[in-house]
Amino acid sequence: xxxxxxxxxxxxxxxxxxxxxxxxxxxxxxxxxxxxxxxxxxxxxxxxxxxxxxxxxxxxxxxxxxxxxxxxxxxxxxxxxxxxxxxxxxxxxxxxxxxxxxxxxxxxxxxxxxxxxxxxxxxxxxxxxxxxxxxxxxxxxxxxxxxxxxxxxxxxxxxxxxxxxxxxxxxxxxxxxxxxxxxxxxxxxxxxxxxxxxxxxxxxxxxxxxxxxxxxxxxxxxxxxxxxxxxxxxxxxxxxxxxxxxxxxxxxxxxxxxxxx
Amino acid sequence: xxxxxxxxxxxxxxxxxxxxxxxxxxxxxxxxxxxxxxxxxxxxxxxxxxxxxxxxxxxxxxxxxxxxxxxxxxxxxxxxxxxxxxxxxxxxxxxxxxxxxxxxxxxxxxxxxxxxxxxxxxxxxxxxxxxxxxxxxxxxxxxxxxxxxxxxxxxxxxxxxxxxxxxxxxxxxxxxxxxxxxxxxxxxxxxxxxxxxxxxxxxxxxxxxxxxxxxxxxxxxxxxxxxxxxxxxxxxxxxxxxxxxxxxxxxxxxxxxxxxxxxxxxxxxxxxxxxxxxxxxxxxxxxxxxxxxxxxxxxxxxxxxxxxxxxxxxxxxxxxxxxxxxxxxxxxxxxxxxxxxxxxxxxxxxxxxxxxxxxxxxxxxxxxxxxxxxxxxxxx
Ligand code: SF4
Numbered sequence: 001x002x003x004x005x006x007x008x009x010x011x012x013x014x015x016x017x018x019x020x021x022x023x024x025x026x027x028x029x030x031x032x033x034x035x036x037x038x039x040x041x042x043x044x045x046x047x048x049x050x051x052x053x054x055x056x057x058x059x060x061x062x063x064x065x066x067x068x069x070x071x072x073x074x075x076x077x078x079x080x081x082x083x084x085x086x087x088x089x090x091x092x093x094x095x096x097x098x099x100x101x102x103x104x105x106x107x108x109x110x111x112x113x114x115x116x117x118x119x120x121x122x123x124x125x126x127x128x129x130x131x132x133x134x135x136x137x138x139x140x141x142x143x144x145x146x147x148x149x150x151x152x153x154x155x156x157x158x159x160x161x162x163x164x165x166x167x168x169x170x171x172x173x174x175x176x177x178x179x180x181x182x183x184x185x186x187x188x189x190x191x192x193x194x195x196x197x198x199x200x201x202x203x204x205x206x207x208x209x210x211x212x213x214x215x216x217x218x219x220x221x222x223x224x225x226x227x228x229x230x231x232x233x234x235x236x237x238x239x240x241x242x243x244x245x246x247x248x249x250x251x252x253x254x255x256x257x258x259x260x261x
Numbered sequence: 262x263x264x265x266x267x268x269x270x271x272x273x274x275x276x277x278x279x280x281x282x283x284x285x286x287x288x289x290x291x292x293x294x295x296x297x298x299x300x301x302x303x304x305x306x307x308x309x310x311x312x313x314x315x316x317x318x319x320x321x322x323x324x325x326x327x328x329x330x331x332x333x334x335x336x337x338x339x340x341x342x343x344x345x346x347x348x349x350x351x352x353x354x355x356x357x358x359x360x361x362x363x364x365x366x367x368x369x370x371x372x373x374x375x376x377x378x379x380x381x382x383x384x385x386x387x388x389x390x391x392x393x394x395x396x397x398x399x400x401x402x403x404x405x406x407x408x409x410x411x412x413x414x415x416x417x418x419x420x421x422x423x424x425x426x427x428x429x430x431x432x433x434x435x436x437x438x439x440x441x442x443x444x445x446x447x448x449x450x451x452x453x454x455x456x457x458x459x460x461x462x463x464x465x466x467x468x469x470x471x472x473x474x475x476x477x478x479x480x481x482x483x484x485x486x487x488x489x490x491x492x493x494x495x496x497x498x499x500x501x502x503x504x505x506x507x508x509x510x511x512x513x514x515x516x517x518x519x520x521x522x523x524x525x526x527x528x529x530x531x532x533x534x535x536x537x538x539x540x541x542x543x544x545x546x547x548x549x550x551x552x553x554x555x556x557x558x559x560x561x562x563x564x565x566x567x568x569x570x571x572x573x574x575x576x577x578x579x580x581x582x583x584x585x586x587x588x589x590x591x592x593x594x595x596x597x598x599x600x601x602x603x604x605x606x607x608x609x610x611x612x613x614x615x616x617x618x619x620x621x622x623x624x625x626x627x628x629x630x631x632x633x634x635x636x637x638x639x640x641x
Contacts, residue, residue: 068625083633107626118640124630126616206602 005055006062006259008251009042010082011069014105014133015218016041017248018049020060024256029053030245036105037069062259066251068106078258083109083122085250090214091117092253093240098210101200101229101237102246103219105133110204123206131199133219135168139192142175143185147222150189154224157190159183164195171195189224197228204233214238216246265486268479269456276459276504279314279466280350286312286468287353292415295357295380296465297342297366298501299525299558300387302404302546304535306358307427307469309408309415314354315465316342317526318619320505330372336590337619338501339369346377355414356381358407362558363593383410389560391551400547408543424542428535434469435531437476442521442528444483446578449491449518451483455509457519461527462504491518494638497575499523499601500586501594508617511628512584515635521578523571524586529556557593567597568604575610581638582611584631589618611637 003022010017014036020028031048035041050056057063065073066085073079082102090100091113100111108131112121125131140147161183164170171192178188196219213235219225220243230237242249275282286293293312296303303313318338326347327340345351357380359370374382385403390396408419417423441460445452452460460479464472493516503509503524512519522528533552536545553559555570575583583605587594598614605612613634615627 068629071628081629081632081636083629084636114640119633119637120640121611121637122613122630122633124626 004256004259005053005060006252006255007046007049007060007064008085008248008253008255009046009063009065009067009073009076010085010245010247010251011042011065011067011073012036012082012105012218012247013068013107015244016045016067016069017245018042018045019245019248019252020049020053020055021249021252021256024253027242027249028055030242030248032244037067037072042069042073062255064251064255064258066247077255080251080254082247082250083111083124084119085248085254086216086246087111087113087119088117088250088253089242089246090216090250092249093242093246094212094214094238096212097214097238099204099207099213101204101213101215102217103131103133103196103200103215103225104217108132108200108203110200110207110209112207112210121207123203125199125203131196131203133217135171135196136192136219136222136225138168138172139175142172143179143188145185145189150193151221151223151225153186154190154193154227157184157186159187159190160194161187161191162194163188163191190228193222193224193228194232196225197232200229201232209233209235211235212238214240216240216243218244220244265451265479265482268475268482269460271475272463272479273456273459275463275466282466283314283353286314292355293353294383294411294414295351295354297357297359297369298338299360299362299530299556300550300553301358301360301385302407302550303469304424304427304431304546305404305408305411305419307430308419308423309411310417310423311355311411311415312468316345316351316357317465317502318342319345319350320502320619321622322619324620327376330376331368334590335369336365336588338588339365341619343369343373343376346373346380351377351380354380356383356410358383358385360385360387362387363591365590365592381410381414383407387550391553391559397544397547397551400550401543404543404546421540421542424546425538428542428545429537430470430473432534432537434464434473434476435534437473437480438464438531439528440480441476441483444480446495446518446520447488448483448486449493449495449520450489451486453509454512454517454519455506458504458509465526492516493518494582494635495520495578495580496638497521497523497571497578497580497583498527498586499571499583500525501588501591502526502619503586505617505619505621505624507622508624508627511624511631515632517584517631517635520580521574523555523574525556525558557597565600568601571601572604572608572610575605575608581641582613582634584634585612585614587614587616589616611641 029049029052063076070079306313318341327344445457535549
């Protein structure tokens with residue numbers, strides 16, 4: 001049997017990710033560009049994986065798009081919601097998964113997965129950015145640190161402080177008043193993570209949390225949020241090194257399933 | 262089929278351009294009375310020879326002038342109704358009837374009266390205890406006050422005869438709309454979520470005898486068409502208003518047929534008929550309000566009848582799931598959501614909750630939710 005290549009593209013709100021999969025199992029190449037829907041990101045990320053894999057578009061049996069900007073990809077075979085794709089990828093990476101927490105740039109989702117790996121229920125955040133990657137961006141700017149450093153800083157915290165999880169604007173003014181009271185940055189960062197975790201845990205409880213719990217999406221890179229969520233949910237949370245690529249991976253897996261239809 | 266499409270286009274044109282419809286009525290020498298939500302006894306307006314004109318906010322509208330009167334956490338229906346009073350959209354109406362049935366509508370009625378003093382204003386207080394004799398009497402008194410005002414505006418007396426006639430016309434229209442809702446559920450390949458909405462919405466901007474005539478013709482044509490198996494999934498919608506074309510398109514794109522609804526703007530508005538040909542038609546109208554039930558806005562002495570009602574609706578319509586549209590900052594709907602959720606979960610009925618307001622035109626998040634919901638339903 002000749003090799004079958006499929007591509008999954010995840011056009012997120014703040015980044016574009018792409019994966020080429022061989023025979024529905026093996027990742028041949030992957031790439032991420034930190035700009036998303038409506039930018040050059042999707043085109044560049046596709047060029048990058050093709051270059052790395054030394055394949056051309058014609059070598060691909062099926063291409064499937066997902067993510068916030070999926071509808072703009074009019075040249076692909078089909079598109080699916082990122083919820084279905086994250087569920088698919090989480091099951092591929094962790095066959096015992098029952099709950100997926102996906103925190104992306106603009107939204108947070110919690111998915112329930114059946115033992116057969118099917119998405120059976122989910123909850124999404126409302127329009128407010130509290131509990132999303134965007135919230136962390138805003139807070140990092142207020143306290144003048146890099147988003148990528150947040151995890152390390154909160155690990156060094158020695159005090160627990162509370163930051164509102166009600167809305168981004170309230171939380172921002174609380175952070176400013178903590179700064180004015182000379183609260184240590186590390187403790188503020190931990191408070192911010194607890195705020196995100198509180199918000200997302202609320203979503204998770206709406207659909208019910210069952211082991212194994214897997215976290216996907218860009219925010220999974222931030223260990224501070226993962227730890228805060230574990231504390232909030234009293235559950236171990238599994239994070240794959242491919243967490244950020246879960247949407248693209250799920251899309252490539254679905255592409256493999258759909259290639260014949 | 263072409264007749265069906267012609268009729269649907271006619272409904273669509275009316276639903277999309279209520280202002281033109283209003284101007285047409287006025288140019289025919291008719292007077293029109295704006296009817297804000299909810300439970301306005303439109304029959305009185307009709308009996309007085311005027312056109313009852315539904316004003317339920319403005320989908321895709323922008324709030325600007327009304328900000329002066331409302332804090333941001335008022336629902337967009339109330340804010341946009343006032344906005345339309347302030348920006349001249351409601352000019353041409355000979356009066357408005359404003360119920361005060363929720364905590365948002367109460368301040369709305371006061372703000373509207375102050376902000377739009379040139380539009381004759383009829384305040385309508387519905388009783389919470391609407392079923393008992395004293396409640397019916399109270400409703401009747403309220404309706405009588407409105408009757409007097411309407412007679413002043415129109416110069417036509419509301420008599421038992423013309424009120425009984427109006428009641429008959431309204432019952433016929435409610436019946437036609439209920440039948441249409443059933444048919445839309447059985448023929449989703451003909452009646453999309455989008456066209457279902459325009460047919461139901463246009464009723465608010467038409468004299469009901471005109472609407473019934475068109476709708477009965479449409480219902481007849483649908484009934485005469487062959488039923489085809491539906492490849493997509495079937496849902497029941499619940500909430501206040503769902504009339505945004507871009508939001509409805511997402512239902513259609515994902516093959517989610519609306520087979521029944523629990524929307525204030527749709528089924529909740531036409532569930533209960535009024536007794537016909539009585540010697541006391543005003544009392545019959547008040548009793549109709551007393552007979553209303555299963556609404557977040559109506560006091561329920563048993564506290565929790567709605568979840569069971571919705572579950573029954575899902576079973577009866579053989580729907581696969583429920584889409585709950587939560588109007589941003591609508592206290593009654595938000596407060597009630599947990600009990601609805603519990604009832605659906607206990608019955609094993611999948612549902613999703615989608616937040617919206619009338620200013621929204623971009624529904625990216627709803628699109629993701631509905632697409633994933635369609636996926637979930639197809640795996641169950
Ligand atoms: S019931 Fe809800 S949507 Fe309707 S007017 Fe009251 S607050 Fe607004």
